[in-house]
Amino acid sequence: MPIGDSIPLTGIRWDDVLFLGLAAVLLVSALLVVTMRDIIRCGLAMIVSFASLAGIYVMLGNPLIAAAQVLVYIGAISVLVLFAIMLTQTKNAPNRLVFQTQTWAAALAAVVLAVLILAAILATTWPAAGERLWTATSDVAHLLFRDYVLPFEVVSVLLTAAVVGAVYLARREPSSREEDQS
Amino acid sequence: MSNSLDSYLILSGLLFAIGTFGFLARRNAISMLMSIELMLNAANLTVLAFGAFVAPLKTHAAVIALLVIAVAAAEATVGLAIIIAIFRNKKTPLVDEYDTMRD
Numbered sequence: 702m703p704i705g706d707s708i709p710l711t712g713i714r715w716d717d718v719l720f721l722g723l724a725a726v727l728l729v730s731a732l733l734v735v736t737m738r739d740i741i742r743c744g745l746a747m748i749v750s751f752a753s754l755a756g757i758y759v760m761l762g763n764p765l766i767a768a769a770q771v772l773v774y775i776g777a778i779s780v781l782v783l784f785a786i787m788l789t790q791t792k793n794a795p796n797r798l799v800f801q802t803q804t805w806a807a808a809l810a811a812v813v814l815a816v817l818i819l820a821a822i823l824a825t826t827w828p829a830a831g832e833r834l835w836t837a838t839s840d841v842a843h844l845l846f847r848d849y850v851l852p853f854e855v856v857s858v859l860l861t862a863a864v865v866g867a868v869y870l871a872r873r874e875p876s877s878r879e880e881d882q883s
Numbered sequence: 884m885s886n887s888l889d890s891y892l893i894l895s896g897l898l899f900a901i902g903t904f905g906f907l908a909r910r911n912a913i914s915m916l917m918s919i920e921l922m923l924n925a926a927n928l929t930v931l932a933f934g935a936f937v938a939p940l941k942t943h944a945a946v947i948a949l950l951v952i953a954v955a956a957a958e959a960t961v962g963l964a965i966i967i968a969i970f971r972n973k974k975t976p977l978v979d980e981y982d983t984m985r986d
Contacts, residue, residue: 714884716886720885721884724894727894728894731901734914735905735909735914743914743917754928760885761931761932761934763935765949766948766952773956774920778920778955778959781959781963782913782917782920782959785963786913789966800909801909801910803908807907807908810907811901811903814899814903819893819896823889829937831886833885833886833936834934834936836941836945840941841946844945845946852950859957863957863960867963870961873971
């Protein structure tokens with residue numbers, strides 16, 4: 702049985718319900734990331750926010766970017782962050798002060814920033830279509846490997862350099878091991 | 884609502900503001916990095932929203948978003964390595980205790 706465009710009797714579109722649900726999950730989990738005391742839970746809430754953002758990317762007609770979001774953010778960056786949390790966890794860390802002393806100033810700055818962004822968005826008439834366009838993955842591939850091939854290669858070099866630099870920074874000092882042995 | 888560019892832009896603006904608050908207010912260096920990830924995601928959402936509603940930008944937005952995701956991965960790798968290296972020396976992940984240069 703086919704499902705219609707909108708919920709029967711109420712006339713609310715399924716798209717809007719999906720968008721509102723994903724947006725609510727995204728904003729609530731993002732707020733949890735910046736406010737919770739336990740930093741491990743912050744990392745887990747960050748995974749939830751990345752997943753709901755991948756859902757919104759699908760709604761925007763970009764399944765390729767949604768898949769990249771799941772693979773790179775949920776699969777790689779979240780695991781990296783959780784590893785770093787476990788490497789830098791001290792026993793008394795969750796009991797100590799989570800926020801800086803100037804939190805009220807930070808909250809004020811964030812609220813002012815949000816109001817400015819919202820005012821700028823609502824005051825502008827965007828030259829936008831009233832429909833979401835679906836992005837074909839083959840078009841993206843053609844563009845990426847034809848017109849954007851130089852940035853693509855530069856990014857691959859950047860990733861290699863970043864990994865080499867990270868290994869160099871995070872490895873233990875070789876001198877301390879020699880001291881242990883002697 | 885899901886067919887208007889404004890709602891997606893408002894969503895990404897709110898997400899960016901939340902990330903700004905976390906970056907300014909948290910004491911833990913890893914929390915600050917997570918807030919930066921939220922802000923990068925908000926910027927990516929803006930790019931893709933414009934791509935989905937403005938026809939000439941459609942595929943370009945997807946390519947730009949892919950490149951942004953790759954650069955964000957590089958940034959997270961180096962940032963976390965730096966935090967781990969500092970943690971080895973100072974034994975704390977809290978940024979307001981990194982005050983060696985004050986003495």
